[in-house]
Amino acid sequence: MSNPTRCPVIHFDHHSPEHAKDPVGAYRALRQTHKRGWTEAHGGYWVLSDYQSVFDAARDDDLFSSTREAAGTDGLAIVIPPTPMYHHIPIEVDPPEFRKYRKIVNQVTAPAAVERMKEMVERYTVAFVDSVIEKGECDFTTIIGVPAIVTIDWLGLPVKDWKRYADAHRATLAEPQDSEAFRHAVEVELPALSQQMWDTIRARRQEPKDDVISFLVSQKVDDRPITDEEVFAMVDLLVSGGTGTTASLVSQALVWLAKNPDVRQELIDDLSLLDRAVEEFLRVFSPTQALARTVTRDVEFHGCSMKKGDRVLLSWASANRDEEQFENPDTIDIHRWPNRHVAFGIGVHRCAGSHLGRFMAKRLLQEILTRMPDYTIDFDALVPFHDQGTNVGFRSIPAKFTPGKRVLPLSEAVIG
Numbered sequence: 310m311s312n313p314t315r316c317p318v319i320h321f322d323h324h325s326p327e328h329a330k331d332p333v334g335a336y337r338a339l340r341q342t343h344k345r346g347w348t349e350a351h352g353g354y355w356v357l358s359d360y361q362s363v364f365d366a367a368r369d370d371d372l373f374s375s376t377r378e379a380a381g382t383d384g385l386a387i388v389i390p391p392t393p394m395y396h397h398i399p400i401e402v403d404p405p406e407f408r409k410y411r412k413i414v415n416q417v418t419a420p421a422a423v424e425r426m427k428e429m430v431e432r433y434t435v436a437f438v439d440s441v442i443e444k445g446e447c448d449f450t451t452i453i454g455v456p457a458i459v460t461i462d463w464l465g466l467p468v469k470d471w472k473r474y475a476d477a478h479r480a481t482l483a484e485p486q487d488s489e490a491f492r493h494a495v496e497v498e499l500p501a502l503s504q505q506m507w508d509t510i511r512a513r514r515q516e517p518k519d520d521v522i523s524f525l526v527s528q529k530v531d532d533r534p535i536t537d538e539e540v541f542a543m544v545d546l547l548v549s550g551g552t553g554t555t556a557s558l559v560s561q562a563l564v565w566l567a568k569n570p571d572v573r574q575e576l577i578d579d580l581s582l583l584d585r586a587v588e589e590f591l592r593v594f595s596p597t598q599a600l601a602r603t604v605t606r607d608v609e610f611h612g613c614s615m616k617k618g619d620r621v622l623l624s625w626a627s628a629n630r631d632e633e634q635f636e637n638p639d640t641i642d643i644h645r646w647p648n649r650h651v652a653f654g655i656g657v658h659r660c661a662g663s664h665l666g667r668f669m670a671k672r673l674l675q676e677i678l679t680r681m682p683d684y685t686i687d688f689d690a691l692v693p694f695h696d697q698g699t700n701v702g703f704r705s706i707p708a709k710f711t712p713g714k715r716v717l718p719l720s721e722a723v724i725g
């Protein structure tokens with residue numbers, strides 16, 4: 310795949326330690342020099358960093374495939390380099406086949422379905438804040454486990470293991486592939502948890518419950534019953550999509566608000582501002598920084614001579630700070646509107662969980678701002694993810710606040 314004749318050739322690796330130090334600066338430099346370019350890293354790939362080319366590529370599934378067949382790999386086709394993970398449906402399926410599956414996923418992620426989840430989100434959000442509120446200090450990464458526990462409970466997987474699922478998926482996407490944490494996640498945790506998923510899928514076929522896996526096993530594809538393999542591929546994607554992304558969004562927002570007390574006070578005084586603030590946090594923090602596609606035929610695309618089989622990185626994060634699309638893109642303006650960010654992607658694969666993600670992020674921020682309004686963060690002790698190439702976020706966010714009272718009785722505070 311490596312081909313130095315491709316122009317322009319750029320020095321870029323979204324998984325490098327230099328990139329992890331300053332992803333925003335790295336993408337800004339790219340946009341200023343080569344909005345689109347070819348890097349030799351990881352066997353070679355095109356990098357699209359401007360809004361227009363990311364937008365055009367994400368909307369052209371004929372030319373830019375999301376499948377493993379096109380990528381010629383066993384690993385997850387929508388990341389570079391391909392990462393060992395189970396096949397994911399519908400994110401690794403192209404239209405028209407894609408539509409049969411997305412139709413099913415939409416039924417459990419549409420606004421009406423999120424409405425039915427509100428009580429669960431509410432209960433876990435209050436319980437997680439309760440679990441630390443009397444101490445006056447905590448690691449915020451504990452509280453932002455709410456999206457992960459909600460996802461695991463909603464799917465119907467054993468709630469006690471919510472953190473194992475979240476940690477294993479985070480390590481697979483945000484630890485260096487030569488690290489012990491990555492190896493443990495891929496070789497030990499993911500196989501053990503997948504066994505649990507298979508067991509749950511088979512159990513729900515026998516005895517359905519009121520959960521997403523029971524709904525999925527009851528579905529049809531092309532008038533035939535959906536297979537266990539198809540259900541597994543959807544459930545594993547929902548775990549992957551649901552556990553880390555919203556947590557990343559909330560954690561980055563909390564760190565930024567600690568540094569910007571005036572804006573924090575503005576939100577505390579009027580929580581309705583959270584609607585637009587969350588859109589702005591999505592734009593500037595882009596929890597999923599970039600995802601990949603594979604070129605399906607030789608083509609000239611925005612001045613680049615792409616060849617069939619070339620891998621292409623679409624940087625949502627960079628598109629979201631493109632100065633041609635957003636005025637003062639590096640200014641975080643919680644009133645910004647309209648805000649046509651692509652943090653949830655764009656095109657047919659646009660995030661199926663966007664309604665749930667937004668709702669959980671707002672509810673968590675609201676709870677923290679209301680019950681810990683004076684929180685401070687020890688910035689020197691912040692531990693960011695080693696790798697900021699695909700998912701950005703923190704492994705540790707030490708925080709202090711004035712202690713408060715629990716809301717729920719201790720007996721109801723089951724958080725696994």
Ligand code: HEM
Nearest residue numbers: 399400550551554555596597652653654658660661662666
């Ligand atoms: C702030 C939160 C979130 C962000 C930033 C985010 C980001 C994204 C992005 C960028 C994509 C596009 C993938 C592509 O084009 O290849 C995507 C797809 C997807 N996301 Fe999310 N996501 C979030 C929350 C969630 C949640 C809570 C769930 C489910 C519980 C979820 C489930 C999915 C699924 C199933 C897809 C695949 C859709 C398809 O291929 O049709 N996401 N997400």
